[in-house]
Amino acid sequence: MNQEELFKRLVSHCKEYGYVFQSSEIYDGLSAVYDYGPYGVELKNNIKKYWWDSMVLLHEQVVGLDSAIFMHPTVWKASGHVDAFNDPLIDNKDSKKRYRADVLIEEHLEKIDNKIEKEIVKARKRFGETFDEPLFKETNPRVKKYNDQRQQLHERYQKAMELPDLKELRQIILDYEIVCPISGSRNWTEVRQFNLMFATEVGSTAESAMKVFLRPETAQGIYVNFLNVQKSGRMKIPFGIAQIGKAFRNEIVARQFIFRMREFEQMEMQFFVKPGEELKWFEYWKNIRMNWHQALGFGADMYRFHDHDKLAHYANAATDIEFRFPFGFKEVEGIHSRTDFDLKMHQEYSGRKIQYFDPDDNTSYTPYVIETSIGVDRMFLQIISASLKEEEAPTAEGGVAMRTVLKLPPALAPVKLAVFPLVRKDGLPAIARKIISDLKFDFYCQYDEKDSIGKRYRRHDAIGTPYCVTVDHQTPVDDTVTLRNRDTMVQERVKIAALKEIIADKVSVISLLK
Numbered sequence: 001m002n003q004e005e006l007f008k009r010l011v012s013h014c015k016e017y018g019y020v021f022q023s024s025e026i027y028d029g030l031s032a033v034y035d036y037g038p039y040g041v042e043l044k045n046n047i048k049k050y051w052w053d054s055m056v057l058l059h060e061q062v063v064g065l066d067s068a069i070f071m072h073p074t075v076w077k078a079s080g081h082v083d084a085f086n087d088p089l090i091d092n093k094d095s096k097k098r099y100r101a102d103v104l105i106e107e108h109l110e111k112i113d114n115k116i117e118k119e120i121v122k123a124r125k126r127f128g129e130t131f132d133e134p135l136f137k138e139t140n141p142r143v144k145k146y147n148d149q150r151q152q153l154h155e156r157y158q159k160a161m162e163l164p165d166l167k168e169l170r171q172i173i174l175d176y177e178i179v180c181p182i183s184g185s186r187n188w189t190e191v192r193q194f195n196l197m198f199a200t201e202v203g204s205t206a207e208s209a210m211k212v213f214l215r216p217e218t219a220q221g222i223y224v225n226f227l228n229v230q231k232s233g234r235m236k237i238p239f240g241i242a243q244i245g246k247a248f249r250n251e252i253v254a255r256q257f258i259f260r261m262r263e264f265e266q267m268e269m270q271f272f273v274k275p276g277e278e279l280k281w282f283e284y285w286k287n288i289r290m291n292w293h294q295a296l297g298f299g300a301d302m303y304r305f306h307d308h309d310k311l312a313h314y315a316n317a318a319t320d321i322e323f324r325f326p327f328g329f330k331e332v333e334g335i336h337s338r339t340d341f342d343l344k345m346h347q348e349y350s351g352r353k354i355q356y357f358d359p360d361d362n363t364s365y366t367p368y369v370i371e372t373s374i375g376v377d378r379m380f381l382q383i384i385s386a387s388l389k390e391e392e393a394p395t396a397e398g399g400v401a402m403r404t405v406l407k408l409p410p411a412l413a414p415v416k417l418a419v420f421p422l423v424r425k426d427g428l429p430a431i432a433r434k435i436i437s438d439l440k441f442d443f444y445c446q447y448d449e450k451d452s453i454g455k456r457y458r459r460h461d462a463i464g465t466p467y468c469v470t471v472d473h474q475t476p477v478d479d480t481v482t483l484r485n486r487d488t489m490v491q492e493r494v495k496i497a498a499l500k501e502i503i504a505d506k507v508s509v510i511s512l513l514k
């Protein structure tokens, strides 16, 4: 199965097993908006708990906040979003499709990268163990040509984005003969700026209505509450404020399922530090966040840092944590050293003094900020795409068949334990239900009596349930059941009384945090 087929499979799996549905599907859906089904909402809640506990429980100096989605419109003027939260858009006159000019160019850069990668893979095969990749990149004429092309394009693109120079962006698209993926033509309109914020109105009469925005990030709710939290909690710098909440962006190109949505959820933490200490804390949070991702056990090679070579005007360091999705390495989390930009801007626009008095050296200053910002939905996609596997499994008849299994980290799996009576009689269902009622306060259990045991195992493999218990005719005799492990498919006979001890630790978020 190629990566595109794999991704299609993932989307249909999410629908079939109640993880993610297209929003308003019966009305043909609303583009780039999704609903989470019964298992999806459990996984999402577990991801949020994993993040929240890792921030707030494990860091004495990080506290939580839940600020409103609507904020005073001046917040977005101060933050720069009204003037500069734009994407450059371009239309193809033949297909009438709209694109982000920067995305078209970045995709072209990716194509060049893929060509380079192909040459490397070919050469590695040819030279075997003696292959020296850095030397090959430096000396192979074809790779050198692609690298030069890439560098030239990248420099032009960076400069055009920095200014921004919309005419030059269009010229790049023409010069590099970038075509519309639908019509295949180069019949492009001019490039225009498009603000990504959704606006609405607050107020009961037309005269008193005030234009407000749906927040495009949760971070500003933290900045405008800096003084409230610092004073009410008597927080000493360095300290952080963590928040999980919805954000909204009118994305021009919304693609790749829940990777880029118009309504999504963010988990953001703003860490306030003494000016001059920000780069030390930037490194600290980079490590903490990478460890948080890698603790899920998908393998260190699935992640990489991508340092920004061009920094936003308010940042003095920035990196992304990228994950290897089926469609390539892409950002899941941003870590930014945002200087004192945001607090200073809110001070200027609000007229309120936003400073911290440092009792250690009797000075007042505007704190600097390190931000960690991750999308819940993108994290969800990361987990599903790393977990969904098709693999061979032995059948009851001694043969081999393919099974679909969602190898979710047990601590994040929606259902931790499924309990099956072997048959719907002989008192077995009652025993199965009793096991659930004894364990349901510890973790999420589900009862299932439909179809053969084999089919029930397959169903829970596809849902990602790490443990299944079968109650059979030996159970009433000696209080034992078979416990099946999703990943190894090994079944062992255990006492009912031991189930909690065997399972609870492995499926608890604490197991990841430790």
Ligand code: GAP
Pocket (backbone or CB within 6 Å): 216, 217, 218, 219, 249, 251, 258, 259, 260, 261, 262, 264, 265, 266, 268, 331, 332, 333, 334, 371, 373, 374, 375, 376, 377, 378, 379
């Ligand atoms: N406060 C900083 C900020 O919002 P960002 O890089 O624009 O930075 C942070 O967004 C994270 O939010 C991204 O790394 C991504 O995980 C998630 N995100 C951003 N836009 C998204 C979208 N349209 N759909 C889903 N997730 C998105």
